[in-house]
Amino acid sequence: GQNIDQPTEMTATEGAIVQINCTYQTSGFNGLFWYQQHAGEAPTFLSYNVLDGLEEKGRFSSFLSRSKGYSYLLLKELQMKDSASYLCAVLISGNTPLVFGKGTRLSVIA
Amino acid sequence: GAVVSQHPSRVICKSGTSVKIECRSLDFQATTMFWYRQFPKKSLMLMATSNEGSKATYEQGVEKDKFLINHASLTLSTLTVTSAHPEDSSFYICSASLASSTDTQYFGPGTRLTVL
Numbered sequence: 001g002q003n004i005d006q007p008t009e010m011t012a013t014e015g016a017i018v019q020i021n022c023t024y025q026t027s028g029f030n031g032l033f034w035y036q037q038h039a040g041e042a043p044t045f046l047s048y049n050v051l052d053g054l055e056e057k058g059r060f061s062s063f064l065s066r067s068k069g070y071s072y073l074l075l076k077e078l079q080m081k082d083s084a085s086y087l088c089a090v091l092i093s094g095n096t097p098l099v100f101g102k103g104t105r106l107s108v109i110a
Numbered sequence: 111g112a113v114v115s116q117h118p119s120r121v122i123c124k125s126g127t128s129v130k131i132e133c134r135s136l137d138f139q140a141t142t143m144f145w146y147r148q149f150p151k152k153s154l155m156l157m158a159t160s161n162e163g164s165k166a167t168y169e170q171g172v173e174k175d176k177f178l179i180n181h182a183s184l185t186l187s188t189l190t191v192t193s194a195h196p197e198d199s200s201f202y203i204c205s206a207s208l209a210s211s212t213d214t215q216y217f218g219p220g221t222r223l224t225v226l
Binding site: 045096097098101 | 144151152153154156159201203205215216217218219220222
């Protein structure tokens with residue numbers, strides 16, 4: 001089966017940096033996505049990695065190592081509004097459903 | 111960017127009634143749409159994959175006669191929860207995929223269903 005692991009909860013301080021890790025073992029790989037989901041809302045797209053390396057987009061960066069089956073989402077200069085769940089998801093192949101991890105609930109405290 | 115809408119955003123119904131939820135891709139054609147369900151503090155659970163013009167593919171454990179999916183056009187998919195029960199109360203989210211196989215999925219805003 002498909003397996004995607006990420007920590008259940010994390011807490012970080014406003015203004016700090018936090019790294020949310022994701023490891024995956026899947027039958028195929030056609031890209032890894034990170035989504036942000038605030039309570040009661042639908043997920044919103046943050047990033048997509050299909051090649052190894054770091055993709056930077058403002059305060060958010062995402063890293064991928066395909067050989068290690070590993071990705072992380074890096075959030076810099078944390079703000080209170082960054083408190084949300086962060087979902088790691090793998091696209092197995094083509095136009096197939098994403099396989100989601102259980103999500104990491106991030107709490108940003110003052 | 112690609113926009114996906116859902117209607118209604120919130121619905122309350124009586125047990126035994128049917129509820130239809132619409133998912134529309136507003137500025138692109140979606141050959142494939144996905145329906146997810148999410149219970150409080152849980153991750154997204156894929157219910158079915160909907161391809162335009164063909165029957166939906168349901169995940170194991172999802173009753174196809176209870177959750178009717180119709181994907182009549184490249185911009186519209188509907189999910190009908192038939193004979194709803196309180197345990198069907200959940201957050202239902204659709205997503206749409208662009209024609210390219212490597213494009214991301216864009217999520218609708220979700221529909222919160224409460225069955226009394």
